[in-house]
Amino acid sequence: MRAALWPDANVDELRLEVARYFVAHGEPLLPYCVFVAEADCKIVGMLELSLRPYADGCDSSPVPFVEAWYVAPEARRQGIGGALVRAAEQSAIAEGYTEMASDALLENTISERAHAALGFEEVERAIRFRKTLKR
Numbered sequence: 345m346r347a348a349l350w351p352d353a354n355v356d357e358l359r360l361e362v363a364r365y366f367v368a369h370g371e372p373l374l375p376y377c378v379f380v381a382e383a384d385c386k387i388v389g390m391l392e393l394s395l396r397p398y399a400d401g402c403d404s405s406p407v408p409f410v411e412a413w414y415v416a417p418e419a420r421r422q423g424i425g426g427a428l429v430r431a432a433e434q435s436a437i438a439e440g441y442t443e444m445a446s447d448a449l450l451e452n453t454i455s456e457r458a459h460a461a462l463g464f465e466e467v468e469r470a471i472r473f474r475k476t477l478k479r
């Protein structure tokens with residue numbers, strides 16, 4: 345599911361991150377909680393929640409942040425994505441957090457609609473830049 349969500353990422357690195365989660369979860373920059381949805385003994389959806397020190401539009405810190413959110417194509421539009429978000433919210437509320445943040449690529453209109461339907465408000469649109477630094 346992580347490879348389907350991030351098709352440009354290196355699959356071995358994605359696997360390594362999962363392995364690290366199980367040996368060192370709770371460390372900064374790793375998801376602090378992963379939620380999965382199961383149907384007929386198969387995992388059909390997942391949501392990875394991290395704690396970011398800062399999230400655009402949020403007043404609190406750290407902020408539970410939806411790093412990954414994916415439902416298998418055949419299982420979509422049945423409320424599974426929403427159930428994953430609600431489970432993440434309940435867990436964050438129980439831990440005392442008051443806000444949750446997330447993001448989506450500008451062209452991902454389905455994600456945009458799903459976030460809006462689940463109560464997220466849009467706070468900003470951004471262009472991200474990078475540059476290779478040369479000596």
Ligand SMILES: CC(C)(COP(=O)(O)OP(=O)(O)OC[C@H]1O[C@@H](n2cnc3c(N)ncnc32)[C@H](O)[C@@H]1OP(=O)(O)O)[C@@H](O)C(=O)NCCC(=O)NCCS
Nearest residue numbers: 413414415420421422423424425426447448455457458461
């Ligand atoms: C985004 C995603 C996780 C939503 O999962 P889902 O299980 O389909 O979500 P739900 O069934 O709970 O839908 C919740 C609401 O979102 C909106 N929504 C979801 N899919 C939609 C679509 N294709 N078109 C329009 N609205 C949609 C609807 O309002 C829906 O409520 P409704 O079905 O009662 O109308 C899923 O589409 C997905 O995995 N997409 C590919 C990966 C991705 O883009 N992830 C987000 C990265 S930021």
